[in-house]
Amino acid sequence: MTTLVDRKHRLTSVEMAHFVSHGSVVLSGVVPDSLNERAIGVLDAGLPGHPYGTPLDTAFPVGTFVRELLDLPAVAGAVQSLVGPDPVIDHHAVHVRPPHGGEAQNMHGDAILDTRADAFDVQLMYYPREVTLEQGGTLSVPGTHLRRINQTGIGRYQNLAGQTRLTCEAGTVVLLHHGIWHGGRRNDSDQPRYMFKIRFNPTVRQLRLWNTDDIDDPAVRQELSSTFGWTHANEGRLELVNRAKLWRYLTGDEQFDIDYYLTREQIRPSHIAPGATDVRLGSNRSADGWGL
């Protein structure tokens, strides 16, 4: 991952637009069975921790299982498209939901309220085994990642229209924006449910890191304007504004807009029209007074 990934393995502009609107990208079954079969043993054995911000090469050097996973072209390409080359490791963890075990978590955002409106971290989640509905794959609410909330302040929200529950084939990697609302669900099956996660911090400005060959594709704009059940509401349009701002940051196009909202806000012409230059100003304070 320390070398640049070939363009053909990076995300397309349409896929990036999907990430900006949904807050996630799913790479279904991209990890081959040969790795998935070894994964359980590696995860059960546990992985050593590292200080926040440890370089990738230090945390997962070449030769380790995790590095093999991260060097898969599809995975390396997606990670580099989102956080750039040489990201550092914020933290990582193995999550195992035992059969018929645990309770659903309250809905939450990870860490604490993050004030970044532009740069972002990405959380990679790897599922070495198939995840069925009853196994309690993560519930997440698409499009919530740009809202400012703190941790489990959203714990009062049990269900939102348009929420999704992860089900996937073995070897799936999901990449989430750090701010997305989500929660772990209860495992009602007879099988333990494994998930390995890594949070990446970028070390470069996240500018045009993906394969921009399709940057003019109309599907980019369509993806950016995606709606979900909960956005069919008074605040749906405000989310379009937040997405447009993030797209400006990612592309460097400071004029980009969705539905003219940001452009309209800047319409304050200073040009004085000829017809408005009459010197008569009309009523002034000498004519004003109580009772007059």
Add this chain to the structure above:
Amino acid sequence: MSTTTSNRPALSVENSFAVPSATPQLRQQLLVLYLGTSALDSDVIGWTRYDGTGRSHPTMGDSDEAPYANGLDALQDGWRLLQMSQLLGHEHGHEYTTGYLPYEFLFERLVDITA
């Protein structure tokens, strides 16, 4: 100047709060609806339930279908509205910032657990 006589409470806080309820057979169920606008008759976009009877355990992600299409339907089905969100102004410089869902409506109903 007269001295005030101290008014000693008749019971300790613990004892007063241990007096049985006048309606011991009733339990509260709560329904929180998040609506699309500040209007009660706007669409439900989120929902939460709490069951004071202890007979069920509503939880995160327990359903994909809202119990009602809009807030007025809940009212017409007998739920009693306790509180609706205050409408807050928009902070200067942060007008487009979104956060917690703004239109929250809290309903209750009472259930007889002896029935």
